[in-house]
Amino acid sequence: MCNIHPRALIGRRTALGGVFGAVTQRVAGHLEASAEPAGARTLAARQRFFGADLIDPETGAVRADQVVLSWVGCTTFALAIGGSVLLLDAWVPRFTSSGYVPATAQDLADLHPEAIFIGHGHFDHAGDAGRIAQACGAVVHGSAEHCAAIRAQVTDPSFPTVELGDADTLIGARHDFTVGNVAVTAIRHLHSAPTAPDRSDPAAPFFPIPDLRAMVTHPPTLDGVLHSLPRLRDQEGGVLLYQFRVPGFTLTWHDSAGPLTEKAPHVFDVLSGLAPTDVQIGAIQGFNQITNGLRDPRRYIESLRPTLFVPSHHDNWLPGVTSQAARYDVPLRTELARLTPAQRPELRTMHDPTDYVRPQRLTFAL
Structure with a gap:
């Protein structure tokens, strides 16, 4: 295995991070503490995010025969x-637009997740990871740097x-490692980066x-901007793949x-060696x-060889x-068509904003 020292590969900020790097740290307001799974708010949140028929109305437990x-x-x-x-990453977009995603950080805390998995920081x-974990006691999984930064987001870590x-x-x-009845594997990989x-x-x-329309139909709020600026x-x-x-x-997610x-x-x-x-x-x-299109996502698919591929990080979360x-539909289908029939997965597109918080799109019976 090649020994690549990651310090040259991590620490990349988003382009906007440099613009607002001098903004003074602001501690975000607390979310309300999440009740136990049988609490009314948690029952309602789980029914909304996972489907009412999969949630026990007495205990709030989710059915184990469905994903x-x-x-x-x-x-x-x-x-x-x-x-x-579980939560995979922990952020609800609301910087340059607000309400485009029909959910809040409080909604995610109300789900009372057992654990939060961070792909990168x-x-x-x-x-939103710190406030959510503080409200419900979820275990945060990530690199040492992720965990330290998330604890620093709140006053009571x-x-x-x-x-x-x-x-x-x-x-x-x-x-x-395992979380409850779920076996988990985390693989260290790389953040996207431009190459020749x-x-x-x-x-x-x-x-x-x-696409600037979301800023017009869902303009930003002062609270959303003030919360987001320090996080830039x-x-x-x-970077971790799970x-x-x-x-x-x-399920493999990155x-x-x-x-x-x-x-x-x-x-x-x-x-390729994963299950x-x-x-x-x-x-x-x-x-x-910008230089190599969707080559990198395609090469991940080539190695993982999933039965079904679901794209993400392709929505209008930062208008402008x-x-x-x-x-992304046409270029993504073009890249999938380059795969051999044995490697080519079924594609289930996810479109914003219609597929946000729409569990029927991604429900799988065991």
């Missing part, structure tokens, strides 16, 4: 699996954390036209797709799309920079 995900913008998903409620992935390596962890490193055009690959450069400085802290397994079902081809090709073998993936939820928007997910 359900609700998309909450960018790469954040509420997940019910193996009888556990940028604001659009972990910006008494929630537990699990550190899956740190800034010195080698790219491709693997961590295995890959002349050996047919993927075409792609950059969707920014949050560091990446390393695989979740219960008998009869495997909130970025890095240029492994140039910087860490051995990780493709690590991904067969039934559903892969993968980020497709990235810095490398991002665009609507539907504009």
Whole structure:
């Protein structure tokens, strides 16, 4: 395995982070403490995010014979699996627009998740993690840097954390553990990054036209801006891909797709060595799309070989920079068509804003 020192690969800020880096840290307001699963707010939240027929009306427990995900913008998903409620990333978009995603950080806390899994530490992935964990006591999983930054978001960081390596962890490193009845594997990989055009690959450069309509129909609020500005400085802290397994079902989720081809090709073998993936939820928007299109997301799919692929991180969460997910449909289908029939998954597109908090789109019977 190649020994790649990650300090040269982590710590990349979003482009906006540098613009607002001097903004003074502001401690976000507390969320209301989340009740036990049988509480009225948690019952209502779980019924909304996972479907009323899958929630026990007396205990708030979720059925273990179903896997359900609700998309909450960018790469954040509420997940019910193996009888556990988990969060994949923890941020509800509301910086340049507010209410475009029909959910709030309080809604995610009300779900009373058992654990929160952070793919990387940028604001659009972990910006609400501290307040949610503080309100419900969820265990935060991520790198040491993720956990430290998330504890620093709140005044009472008494929630537990699990550190899956740190800034010195080698790219491709693997961590295995369990959460409830769910077996989890975390793989260290790379954040998206621009590279020179890959002349050996047919993927075409792609950059969707920014879509400003959400700022008009869902203008930003002062609270959303004040909460978001300090978070723009949050560091990446390393990037983790997660695989979740219960008998009869495997989900693989990653909130970025890095240029492994140039910087860490051995990780493709690590991904190929994971258990067969039934559903892969993968980020497709990235810095490398400007020169290499959707090559990087396609190469993750080639290695993981999922039965079903669900795109994420392709919605209009930052109007003026991002665009609507539907504009990725053609280039994504073009890249999937390059795969051999044995590698080509079924595609389930997710469009904003119609597919936010829509559990019927991603419900799987075991």
